Amino acid sequence: TQLLEQSPQFLSIQEGENLTVYCNSSSVFSSLQWYRQEPGEGPVLLVTVVTGGEVKKLKRLTFQFGDARKDSSLHITAAQPGDTGLYLCAGPGGGYQKVTFGTGTKLQVIP
Amino acid sequence: GAVVSQHPSRVICKSGTSVKIECRSLDFQATTMFWYRQFPKKSLMLMATSNEGSKATYEQGVEKDKFLINHASLTLSTLTVTSAHPEDSSFYICSAQTLAGGKEQYFGPGTRLTVT
Numbered sequence: 001t002q003l004l005e006q007s008p009q010f011l012s013i014q015e016g017e018n019l020t021v022y023c024n025s026s027s028v029f030s031s032l033q034w035y036r037q038e039p040g041e042g043p044v045l046l047v048t049v050v051t052g053g054e055v056k057k058l059k060r061l062t063f064q065f066g067d068a069r070k071d072s073s074l075h076i077t078a079a080q081p082g083d084t085g086l087y088l089c090a091g092p093g094g095g096y097q098k099v100t101f102g103t104g105t106k107l108q109v110i111p
Numbered sequence: 112g113a114v115v116s117q118h119p120s121r122v123i124c125k126s127g128t129s130v131k132i133e134c135r136s137l138d139f140q141a142t143t144m145f146w147y148r149q150f151p152k153k154s155l156m157l158m159a160t161s162n163e164g165s166k167a168t169y170e171q172g173v174e175k176d177k178f179l180i181n182h183a184s185l186t187l188s189t190l191t192v193t194s195a196h197p198e199d200s201s202f203y204i205c206s207a208q209t210l211a212g213g214k215e216q217y218f219g220p221g222t223r224l225t226v227t
Binding site for chain 1: 202
């Protein structure tokens with residue numbers, strides 16, 4: 001079974017601080033996705049990383065895929081209250097057509 | 112692009128009744144749709160994989176007779192919670208995979224089911 005462990009599980013920070021969320025596995029993934037989910041909403045796809053070592057930027061968010069394609073990180077610079085939400089990494093696996101979701105990181109940015 | 116809708120967004124029903132939730136891909140065709148259940152502050156738990164024109168594949172521990180899934184077209188899948196009980200109260204989310212491209216899933220906004 002492919003597992004994706006995210007850390008930290010919960011994070012509460014002040015507006016303007018930087019943070020990093022990690023997504024780790026013992027398995028190799030052909031790609032990884034990052035989603036953000038707000039309360040009462042479905043997850044929204046932020047980015048897909050495919051190549052080992054790949055770095056993608058989305059405004060203040062920087063996503064990196066590990067060289068061995070077993071891990072990924074999400075770094076947020078100068079966090080804002082609008083960044084508050086549940087961040088989920090996900091990758092193909094767990095069976096044909098399926099996607100395995102990480103354990104989730106709940107981020108709260110305090111104004 | 113890649114918009115997925117769910118209806119209803121919220122539903123309250125009485126114990127013993129059945130509730131149908133619709134999941135539609137609005138601007139793309141999806142041969143595969145997924146149904147998830149999410150508990151508060153937790154990640155998504157896959158319930159079943161729904162393929163157009165064939166029977167759904169249920170995850171271990173999910174009762175197929177209780178959670179009926181129908182994927183009648185390339186843009187519509189439905190989940191019916193039969194004989195609902197309070198413990199079925201949850202947030203149900205569907206997602207759809209595009210026919211082309213990678214394994215990204217596009218999610219609906221979710222349905223909050225409360226069984227009284």
